[in-house]
Amino acid sequence: MNILKVLLLVGFVFCSSVTCSTAQVSGSQISNSLREAVITEMKGDVQIRRFGANDWLSAEKGITLQEKDSIRTGKDSKAELTLSGKGSPSGTVHVSENSEMSLDKLMIDQEGWEQTLLDVRVGKILIRARTLEGDSQFEVKTPTSIAGVRGTEFEVIVDKAEA
Numbered sequence: 310m311n312i313l314k315v316l317l318l319v320g321f322v323f324c325s326s327v328t329c330s331t332a333q334v335s336g337s338q339i340s341n342s343l344r345e346a347v348i349t350e351m352k353g354d355v356q357i358r359r360f361g362a363n364d365w366l367s368a369e370k371g372i373t374l375q376e377k378d379s380i381r382t383g384k385d386s387k388a389e390l391t392l393s394g395k396g397s398p399s400g401t402v403h404v405s406e407n408s409e410m411s412l413d414k415l416m417i418d419q420e421g422w423e424q425t426l427l428d429v430r431v432g433k434i435l436i437r438a439r440t441l442e443g444d445s446q447f448e449v450k451t452p453t454s455i456a457g458v459r460g461t462e463f464e465v466i467v468d469k470a471e472a
Contacts, residue, residue, distance in 0.1 A: 344415045344423070346374040346390040346402070352376065353386025353406070374412055381409035382432070392425065399423055399440035400447070407434020426450060433466045 348355070348370055356365040360377035368388065372382065382388055382404050390402040395417060404410060414426035423445040427434070430452065438447045440460030448457045451467045 325337070341419060342417045343376050344393040344399070344417060344425075346378075346392050346415065348372050348374070348380075348388055348414055349391045349401075350371030350389035351387065355386055355388045355404075356381050356383075374428070375422040376412055376415040379409065379411040380404060382406050382411070392421055398439070400436060402427065403437075405433040408434060410434060414448075420444065422446070429465050429467050431467050433464065433468055435462070435464045437462045440455065 349370055351368060351370055354369040357368045357372065357374060358365050358379040358381075360375065365381065368380065374390065380388060380390070384406055386406050388404045390404065390413065392399045392402065394400075402410075409430045409432060411428045411430070412426075413428045414424050416424050418424050420443075422443050423441065424436075425447045427436075427448070428450045434449075436447075436449065436458075438458055438460050441447060441458075446457060447460075449465050450454055451465060456465075
């Protein structure tokens with residue numbers, strides 16, 4: 310009987326402390342917020358696939374892409390994406406012909422830092438990223454590597470053989 314009282318008391322104290330801690334954390338916690346990418350220029354056959362969808366849709370200038378969405382370009386086609394950031398764009402991505410990439414991570418984390426991860430499956434992209442602040446991250450993944458930058462202009466090329 311005494312063991313049962315001790316277990317109940319320990320359980321009550323544990324539950325009370327967890328409740329208090331959760332209330333304090335949730336009161337001061339900032340939730341992740343998603344960013345977006347807007348197609349600001351395009352030419353030719355440009356398609357997008359929304360996260361969770363199987364079908365590719367024809368893209369239009371001004372359309373907004375969200376985290377986990379994908380974009381691909383056909384022959385003699387290209388697109389330019391402007392990535393939103395905290396207060397100002399965080400960069401632009403030029404997607405060349407016969408390319409495919411997804412916006413794997415496009416958010417502002419709980420501490421307020423920008424997190425960007427582009428997954429280039431095939432083709433060529435040119436990125437112009439503004440200088441990052443604090444713990445913000447801008448990464449590009451390919452089938453064989455992952456690269457992080459702090460703010461620069463760089464090109465990523467993935468041959469079909471790598472994909």
